[in-house]
Amino acid sequence: MLAANFDFLEPETLDEALDALFENDGAIPIAGGTDLIRDIDLGKKKPTLVVSLARIGELQGIRVEAGEMIIGPLTTMSAIAKSSEVKTRLAALKEAASRMGTPQVRNRATFGGNLCNARPAADTAPPAIVAGGIMELIGKDRSKTVPSHKFFLGPGKTVMRSSDLLRAIRFPRLPPNTGTAFVTMTNRKSAEITVTSVTARITLESLDGKIKDASLCLGAVGPVPLTAPKAVSQLIGKSPGPETFKKAAIAAIEDSKPIDDFRGTSQFRKWLVQSLTMRALRSAFERARGGEF
Amino acid sequence: MKKLLELTVNRVQRQIAVEPTETLLDVLREDLGLTGTKHGCGEGDCGACTVLLDGQPVNSCLVLALQANGREVTTIEGVAADHDRLHPVQQSFVDLGAIQCGFCTPGMVISAVSLLQSNPKPTEEEVRQALSGNLCRCTGYQKIVEAVLDAAEKMGTGKTGNTADKRRA
Numbered sequence: 331m332l333a334a335n336f337d338f339l340e341p342e343t344l345d346e347a348l349d350a351l352f353e354n355d356g357a358i359p360i361a362g363g364t365d366l367i368r369d370i371d372l373g374k375k376k377p378t379l380v381v382s383l384a385r386i387g388e389l390q391g392i393r394v395e396a397g398e399m400i401i402g403p404l405t406t407m408s409a410i411a412k413s414s415e416v417k418t419r420l421a422a423l424k425e426a427a428s429r430m431g432t433p434q435v436r437n438r439a440t441f442g443g444n445l446c447n448a449r450p451a452a453d454t455a456p457p458a459i460v461a462g463g464i465m466e467l468i469g470k471d472r473s474k475t476v477p478s479h480k481f482f483l484g485p486g487k488t489v490m491r492s493s494d495l496l497r498a499i500r501f502p503r504l505p506p507n508t509g510t511a512f513v514t515m516t517n518r519k520s521a522e523i524t525v526t527s528v529t530a531r532i533t534l535e536s537l538d539g540k541i542k543d544a545s546l547c548l549g550a551v552g553p554v555p556l557t558a559p560k561a562v563s564q565l566i567g568k569s570p571g572p573e574t575f576k577k578a579a580i581a582a583i584e585d586s587k588p589i590d591d592f593r594g595t596s597q598f599r600k601w602l603v604q605s606l607t608m609r610a611l612r613s614a615f616e617r618a619r620g621g622e623f
Numbered sequence: 624m625k626k627l628l629e630l631t632v633n634r635v636q637r638q639i640a641v642e643p644t645e646t647l648l649d650v651l652r653e654d655l656g657l658t659g660t661k662h663g664c665g666e667g668d669c670g671a672c673t674v675l676l677d678g679q680p681v682n683s684c685l686v687l688a689l690q691a692n693g694r695e696v697t698t699i700e701g702v703a704a705d706h707d708r709l710h711p712v713q714q715s716f717v718d719l720g721a722i723q724c725g726f727c728t729p730g731m732v733i734s735a736v737s738l739l740q741s742n743p744k745p746t747e748e749e750v751r752q753a754l755s756g757n758l759c760r761c762t763g764y765q766k767i768v769e770a771v772l773d774a775a776e777k778m779g780t781g782k783t784g785n786t787a788d789k790r791r792a
Contacts, residue, residue: 331644331645331649332644332645335644336644337643338626338689340692363686363687363690364667367646367684367687368666368667371665384690432667432670432755432756433680433752433753433755433756434667434673434680434681434682434734434756435682437676437679438681438685438686519755520755521756
């Protein structure tokens, strides 16, 4: 029994869920619950009503429409890890989802939950950001879209109101000759939270051409997943290779704002930013040349 | 206020009145008396509470009981096809000494059974990956991994008899 007192609702439609969240001040939505149930038990969150989203069909699954990949927020990490669509369209997201938590946690934890909890170390946020993911939000009286790099405001804080829900995450098709990669350092291989992660996207002018466009996102080295403009400026228009990647990796340190905590010191995280940026760029480049995304 | 929970546990349909604050683990242990599933860390790290929910291993301490409404749960008490025989994974754990204190064993077995359903011939690395959400403080894992590989081999060849008995005979 959790040390809490709340009622529970499991509506079958999005409208019912939005009504329940709008009409009850203490209402909170639950997706997989792998973070939330612990937070409730610890008294960090004190809902009066828990609204389960699990039976709302339109929030589930991965589909492709008009070239866009659309992922429902209730899609589990396991489902993302196994999806052939994700593998062929956004390898970095598959990599992030495949290693988060434990097998048991991945079978419950959802993409939407990972994004909306907005932990600085959330592993699926950087792949969403480098791929230009678009967050579709819906509330009782409004719906809007927000680019994923503008979604996060701080640890645990997003642009969403408490009565809003994430309806879908849309990924426009990446341009040809693009590759992505997610690289993380954890203190153990499993059941561990990222100390630092780097996610890269590289688009080449042609298979043996210069870097036409690039994006980097640094995880767990700031209050939100950080884009790395200084590092990216070292990449665009340059020839891909170890020298270019090294310049970008050194610049990425300046883009990061790590803190000391029990998982690693600020200095250690800066070293990680450099070496993981090298690895992420190399891997994204290899995918771009190999026709993978 | 209690609400009605309807679910299938170990192939038996159940209707139970539960508090919204009860976890699936609470219902299994306290309401249904299925104490094979253990309460370990309570935060999804140790895997002692692992059960199959709609065929997938999950931490039952991190599932609200009412989230399991209408779903199918398999606990350690239900992994074997019938009451008189152990599941091949259980038998291999016994035969190869993969159990010491036993607290992690039900969760380990559930994770292993799930692995062998989706991947009947796993490599050692795949076994270790599949069990990476189950902590054991006694064995050092080696015998557990060996037991899962042993079960995979026996299930593959159809030789799932009680090897300990054969050895005694």
